Amino acid sequence: MAPSAPRPAGLPVLRPMLATPGPLPVDGAEPRWAYEVKWDGVRCVVSVPGDGGVRLVTRRGNDVTAVYPELAGLGDRLRGRPAVLDGEIVVLDERGRPDFGLLQQRMGVADPRRAARLMHEYPVHLVLFDLLHLDGRSLLDASYEERRAALSGLDLDAAEWSVPGCVAGHGQEVWETTRANGLEGVVAKVLSSPYLPGVRSADWRKTKHVVTLDVVIGGWSEGRGGIAGLPGSVLAGLDGPEGLRYVGSVGSGLSDLERRDLARYFEVLTRDRSPFTERVGVAAAHWVEPRLIAEVGYSGWTTAGRLRHPTWHRLRPDLTRLD
Incomplete structure (x- = not known):
């Protein structure tokens, strides 16, 4: 495991909120839900203190900052905007789909030279889908809809990271689109739901294509x-x-x-x-x-x-x- 980066000063240490396995919401309930792609990668909480630094911590609490050096630039991108974000690290195949087998080539590599070499062979991409803290203010009690709007406002799309869109309602269309494109599944989230660190909540529901x-x-x-x-x-x-x-x-x-x-x-x-x-x-x-x-x-x-x-x-x- 890579050595730990210093804990960003002034930022809370948060665990990711988890989704409950289950079927897609029924049609009558759809207006309450937004739908995202379920990504096949490594979940992580990203702490950006605003001074150009960045820290990546997995769901298990492992610091993997040094394992993925291509993501260090996110610290510069958010310089002056201290934030805590939630996302997933993936490696995309030639068709732009997450491939966990390719990601495994990167996981656990602590040696800086080898990590730098693998960065070019198997470049990772950070998918960001939630914003938990921004500019000294906690967003945990804000609704999912409000947090997503604030995240989109940061304009974070780049080659190494992005903020994919979510769709309010139309769950069946999202389901069919993800299946047709060979993606793992769909995560449905209640638009009004707060962020509950470390909790597996029924307000988030994950459904896989099997x-x-x-x-x-x-x-x-x-x-x-x-x-x-x-x-x-x-x-x-x-x-x-x-x-x-x-x-x-x-x-x-x-x-x-x-x-x-x-x-x-x-x-x-x-x-x-x-x-x-x-x-x-x-x-x-x-x-x-x-x-x-x-x-x-x-x-x-x-x-x-x-x-x-x-x-x-x-x-x-x-x-x-x-x-």
């Missing part, structure tokens, strides 16, 4: 604690020209009953060698004959060809893979 896929189970890894001895996750693959290609480990969403059922199937299908065409970097993996098909949900693909945010949906007994 795509499902049928995958082949080629192995499993053991769970821990109360599920020791049972599958903690399954190792998934897809058929390709050269055989079964590994696409990731899926454990989220498995119930205890499903783990026990899978354990019985795996006992019959056990094999000594991996069925995948490439090395699978999972410690103490158990291999099975690639016969079972499962439906999983995912939000996209990493640059390494792995499923992004995979979740277990169900076993597909109606489908069986035959070699």
Whole structure:
């Protein structure tokens, strides 16, 4: 982790407000809500003391100022305007979409020379979507609508950072647009809502686009604690020209009953060698004959060809893979 930058004098230390997972607001409630893109990156609170400095702190409280040197210029941009802002650090792919796999190339790099080199290979972009403190005045009790207006008034659009627009009402149109453009989802926010640091509030609602896929189970890894001895996750693959290609480990969403059922199937299908065409970097993996098909949900693909945010949906007994 990069060394901490000095805490900006006179600015409050705030944790980001969090959204509650849920469906889009129903049509009748839409006038109360504004809609933003859900960005697939690293959330951070940005403190700018007004003297040309800047400090970036993640949701976990880690100071990452030195990790992203291309964002230092925001301090000069807001010189004389001390502020605390809320945003997300992303790396955009060639189509302008956030790619978490690319962002991972930048995360945790503390060495200044390496950070400077990676800055040119994987430049980050800071998406700013809220303003918590400005010119010595707290905006926490101001409405979301008022805070967004004040943020837009700072005129912060640049190559390294921007303030994307939000749309009041018209949630379904925003939903369809984000899906068509391959974005992660939508965040809906009540126009009158205050900013509640560190609180997961129902006034902010996040809804992801989830795509499902049928995958082949080629192995499993053991769970821990109360599920020791049972599958903690399954190792998934897809058929390709050269055989079964590994696409990731899926454990989220498995119930205890499903783990026990899978354990019985795996006992019959056990094999000594991996069925995948490439090395699978999972410690103490158990291999099975690639016969079972499962439906999983995912939000996209990493640059390494792995499923992004995979979740277990169900076993597909109606489908069986035959070699």
